[in-house]
Amino acid sequence: QSALTQPPSASGSPGQTVTISCTGTNSDVGSFNSVSWYQQHPGKAPKLIIYDVTKRPSGVSDRFSASKSANRASLTVSGLQADDEADYYCSSYAISNSLVFGGGTKLTV
Amino acid sequence: QVQLVESGGGVVQPGRSLRLSCAPSGFTFSSSAMHWVRQAPGKGLEWLGLISKDGTYKFYADSVKGRFTISRDNSKNTLYLQMNTLGVDDTGLYFCARAERSSDYSLDYWGQGTLVTVSS
Numbered sequence: 001q002s003a004l005t006q007p008p009s010a011s012g013s014p015g016q017t018v019t020i021s022c023t024g025t026n027s028d029v030g031s032f033n034s035v036s037w038y039q040q041h042p043g044k045a046p047k048l049i050i051y052d053v054t055k056r057p058s059g060v061s062d063r064f065s066a067s068k069s070a071n072r073a074s075l076t077v078s079g080l081q082a083d084d085e086a087d088y089y090c091s092s093y094a095i096s097n098s099l100v101f102g103g104g105t106k107l108t109v
Numbered sequence: 110q111v112q113l114v115e116s117g118g119g120v121v122q123p124g125r126s127l128r129l130s131c132a133p134s135g136f137t138f139s140s141s142a143m144h145w146v147r148q149a150p151g152k153g154l155e156w157l158g159l160i161s162k163d164g165t166y167k168f169y170a171d172s173v174k175g176r177f178t179i180s181r182d183n184s185k186n187t188l189y190l191q192m193n194t195l196g197v198d199d200t201g202l203y204f205c206a207r208a209e210r211s212s213d214y215s216l217d218y219w220g221q222g223t224l225v226t227v228s229s
Contacts, residue, residue, distance in 0.1 A: 034212060034214050034215070036212075036215040036216070040154075044221075045204060045219035045220060045222060046146075046154065046204075046206075046216075046219055047219075048209070048216060048218075051209055051212050051215035051217070052211075052212050052215065057217060089153060089154050091154075091156070091215075091216075093214040097166075098168060099156040099159070099214050100156065101154040101155065101156060102153070103153045104153040
């Protein structure tokens with residue numbers, strides 16, 4: 001149950017597009033289409049923004065999109081806004097009925 | 110609207126036990142699998158475990174297996190996390206979260222967390 005690998009930080013200017021990566025292994029990301037992404041503002045609970053690799057929950061902006069290739073998943077935030085500044089975490093179902101999170105990426109706008 | 114409210118956190122000495130509770134509202138509790146997740150101060154999210162809708166199945170992270178026990182009482186609409194033999198590394202904010210209806214390992218609603226501090 002090793003953590004997924006995310007870059008510690010990412011940044012972009014308002015209106016720009018930024019992509020955050022999430023690298024796992026054949027025991028998690030590479031073998032299952034159960035990758036999720038969460039947004040967490042300081043002092044707040046995480047919020048689900050992507051599930052099942054590419055699906056957006058109701059109410060989540062379509063500026064958030066995601067994909068997966070082999071052992072690597074990616075979250076893309078387009079048209080950056082000030083409120084997008086937050087920590088972002090990926091997660092994946094892993095073998096033995098477990099869930100593993102990435103270390104988190106701090107996005108600065 | 111869906112709400113999850115955790116309680117039971119506090120300051121506890123190393124080696125002692127603590128039980129956390131999570132009170133859901135705004136949805137049919139017995140229809141959802143539930144998770145516990147924690148976050149150490151200034152650190153990332155760590156999954157602790159999952160319990161199925163009826164409590165039949167429970168899965169745990171290796172880091173807490175054998176020390177932590179997840180249970181639920183659907184008649185009382187309550188989720189629990191029993192934590193034994195606590196160590197300083199167990200300090201953190203503990204969240205309960207609901208599993209998304211179609212994807213047990215996606216967490217679509219989270220509580221605000223309850224803080225556990227393990228210190229002598």
